[in-house]
Amino acid sequence: MPRAVKWETLHGARYDTRSRDFTALTPCSAGLQPRTGMVPALPQSFWRESLTLIEQHLPFGRRKLCAQDRVYRCGDPFDTLYLISSGLFKIVNTAPDGREQAAGLYFKGDWLGFDGIPTGSHGCSAVAMDLGEVWTIRYDALLRVSANVPMVMRVLLAAMSAQLAHNRDTMLNMGSLRADARVADFLLQWAQALAERGLRTDQIRLYMTRAEIGSYLRMTMESVSRALSRMARCGVIEFNEAGRRDIRIPDLAALTDFIQSSTELETSPVQ
Amino acid sequence: MPRAVKWETLHGARYDTRSRDFTALTPCSAGLQPRTGMVPALPQSFWRESLTLIEQHLPFGRRKLCAQDRVYRCGDPFDTLYLISSGLFKIVNTAPDGREQAAGLYFKGDWLGFDGIPTGSHGCSAVAMDLGEVWTIRYDALLRVSANVPMVMRVLLAAMSAQLAHNRDTMLNMGSLRADARVADFLLQWAQALAERGLRTDQIRLYMTRAEIGSYLRMTMESVSRALSRMARCGVIEFNEAGRRDIRIPDLAALTDFIQSSTELETSPVQ
DNA sequence: CGATGTGTTGACCGGGTTCAAACAATGTGG
DNA sequence: CCACATTGTTTGAACCCGGTCAACACATCG
Numbered sequence: 309m310p311r312a313v314k315w316e317t318l319h320g321a322r323y324d325t326r327s328r329d330f331t332a333l334t335p336c337s338a339g340l341q342p343r344t345g346m347v348p349a350l351p352q353s354f355w356r357e358s359l360t361l362i363e364q365h366l367p368f369g370r371r372k373l374c375a376q377d378r379v380y381r382c383g384d385p386f387d388t389l390y391l392i393s394s395g396l397f398k399i400v401n402t403a404p405d406g407r408e409q410a411a412g413l414y415f416k417g418d419w420l421g422f423d424g425i426p427t428g429s430h431g432c433s434a435v436a437m438d439l440g441e442v443w444t445i446r447y448d449a450l451l452r453v454s455a456n457v458p459m460v461m462r463v464l465l466a467a468m469s470a471q472l473a474h475n476r477d478t479m480l481n482m483g484s485l486r487a488d489a490r491v492a493d494f495l496l497q498w499a500q501a502l503a504e505r506g507l508r509t510d511q512i513r514l515y516m517t518r519a520e521i522g523s524y525l526r527m528t529m530e531s532v533s534r535a536l537s538r539m540a541r542c543g544v545i546e547f548n549e550a551g552r553r554d555i556r557i558p559d560l561a562a563l564t565d566f567i568q569s570s571t572e573l574e575t576s577p578v579q
Numbered sequence: 580m581p582r583a584v585k586w587e588t589l590h591g592a593r594y595d596t597r598s599r600d601f602t603a604l605t606p607c608s609a610g611l612q613p614r615t616g617m618v619p620a621l622p623q624s625f626w627r628e629s630l631t632l633i634e635q636h637l638p639f640g641r642r643k644l645c646a647q648d649r650v651y652r653c654g655d656p657f658d659t660l661y662l663i664s665s666g667l668f669k670i671v672n673t674a675p676d677g678r679e680q681a682a683g684l685y686f687k688g689d690w691l692g693f694d695g696i697p698t699g700s701h702g703c704s705a706v707a708m709d710l711g712e713v714w715t716i717r718y719d720a721l722l723r724v725s726a727n728v729p730m731v732m733r734v735l736l737a738a739m740s741a742q743l744a745h746n747r748d749t750m751l752n753m754g755s756l757r758a759d760a761r762v763a764d765f766l767l768q769w770a771q772a773l774a775e776r777g778l779r780t781d782q783i784r785l786y787m788t789r790a791e792i793g794s795y796l797r798m799t800m801e802s803v804s805r806a807l808s809r810m811a812r813c814g815v816i817e818f819n820e821a822g823r824r825d826i827r828i829p830d831l832a833a834l835t836d837f838i839q840s841s842t843e844l845e846t847s848p849v850q
Numbered sequence: 851c852g853a854t855g856t857g858t859t860g861a862c863c864g865g866g867t868t869c870a871a872a873c874a875a876t877g878t879g880g
Numbered sequence: 881c882c883a884c885a886t887t888g889t890t891t892g893a894a895c896c897c898g899g900t901c902a903a904c905a906c907a908t909c910g
Binding site: 354399401409411412422423424425426427431432451454455456458461462464465466467468469470471472473475476477478479480482483484526 | 625670672680682683693694695696697698702703722725726727729732733735736737738739740741742743744746747748749750751753754755797
């Protein structure tokens with residue numbers, strides 16, 4: 309069965325194999341709010357702004373990638389930023405001994421490559437997790453255009469700030485949520501990312517192994533597996549028939565309840 | 580004994596009570612490198628760039644703060660950014676139930692307030708931990724000037740990217756270091772921040788309670804206390820006579836060794 | 851068929867949280 | 881000045897979550 313059909317079944321979206329993009333068939337279920345995030349969710353149109361703005365005002369290249377392809381590697385010299393036009397990407401931090409840890413997930417409309425700006429070379433790698441496409445935008449060109457088109461600068465700064473805020477919330481979650489809740493929150497954030505982009509949120513395909521999820525959530529694959537099993541037993545999620553990477557979320561509210569019921573760590577009051 | 584004198588003793592710096600700034604008496608011990616950071620340390624002059632550039636090109640206000648004063652609060656509308664001209668600040672994330680968690684520490688030359696850019700209102704609070712001063716810079720004015728002075732935009736983007744990279748490394752550390760190592764790494768990073776600003780690194784005054792440190796490192800105050808006690812027993816650090824918040828670090832190399840000897844968590848290889 | 855990669859489950863153990871008690875530093879009011 | 885309260889710090893003891901190790905199921909691929 310071709311992948312495109314699977315996508316359609318899974319996310320209720322039409323997958324165009326030529327452009328490697330998917331468009332929603334059903335209006336997304338809006339109103340999702342992050343459980344722990346202090347930052348209100350961005351307006352749904354936000355992720356689109358970067359793409360349309362860049363398209364209008366900047367010369368850019370297109371680069372298609374297959375699963376496991378790297379947009380850039382740790383150590384590469386920095387001179388261009390990348391804007392995800394389709395697909396799903398992760399940032400991995402490569403330790404000196406060669407082992408890797410996932411440090412972030414990025415979807416359509418997100419930028420990649422900021423980490424190279426201050427030092428001039430990339431401090432981590434960006435890896436495609438499926439078919440995908442990025443627009444390559446030279447940093448100096450972007451700066452020049454930003455000076456003339458205020459909106460470009462605004463969007464760029466907003467995108468960076470949003471990443472900062474998102475990282476901050478992620479840090480808090482990882483510090484204050486127990487294993488089960490972390491996994492549940494991970495699914496919830498994934499659903500939110502889909503919702504913001506107009507896709508169905510009740511069915512999710514994880515393009516990650518348990519080990520990868522564990523790397524991202526700072527826990528072992530065994531714990532991830534156990535957490536998912538427990539959630540399935542509680543009926544919060546369901547595994548699709550074959551393949552344990554397709555997950556149905558019957559009720560998002562039940563998922564958020566599950567997060568809260570998985571007793572959080574005490575957050576000691578400060579001062 | 581006035582606070583200024585204490586500062587001089589502690590950090591080998593002259594503290595000017597009028598400007599509330601300190602200037603190094605002794606050239607700093609350079610060459611400090613982060614243990615886990617994949618991002619090479621910024622050049623020592625980096626923190627200065629923001630300050631000099633803003634001073635030259637932008638109108639800005641000065642705002643002095645005492646310990647526990649808030650630069651901005653969670654929920655405040657966003658329209659200005661803040662540049663730390665002196666002092667030490669922390670970012671706290673206020674949970675819906677009112678409890679707070681420290682999410683970051685910021686020193687002279689660091690920017691505050693980015694989190695308000697995408698949403699137009701602040702998602703966290705910035706709190707002074709001691710006497711300090713920030714320069715207030717209106718965001719729209721900054722954007723206007725950035726368009727005309729490329730260097731201002733470069734520095735702004737570099738500062739934001741540096742925060743992103745720093746957050747990423749912090750996340751990794753918190754996920755991969757054990758309690759003792761986390762506390763040691765915390766001290767090391769503090770020393771680095773002082774070193775980058777030309778201050779002595781062998782003596783550190785923590786303007787934080789154990790509970791605050793624990794909040795920042797995502798662990799209980801008991802664990803922080805135990806870790807510090809262990810480090811003191813090993814001779815890696817020494818407490819100053821009175822008051823357990825003044826810490827001497829006889830040998831920074833010993834501190835890094837201590838971090839590595841505190842067995843790290845296994846980082847599972849990905850893919 | 852074996853080899854390999856992935857996912858699940860069980861048993862065990864250890865580090866860090868939790869709970870509790872005691873002490874130190876500081877301030878307050880009589 | 882002392883009694884007292886408050887806050888911060890230290891240390892001990894018990895518990896428990898999640899890491900570790902191991903065994904096994906299952907799929908794909910050569």
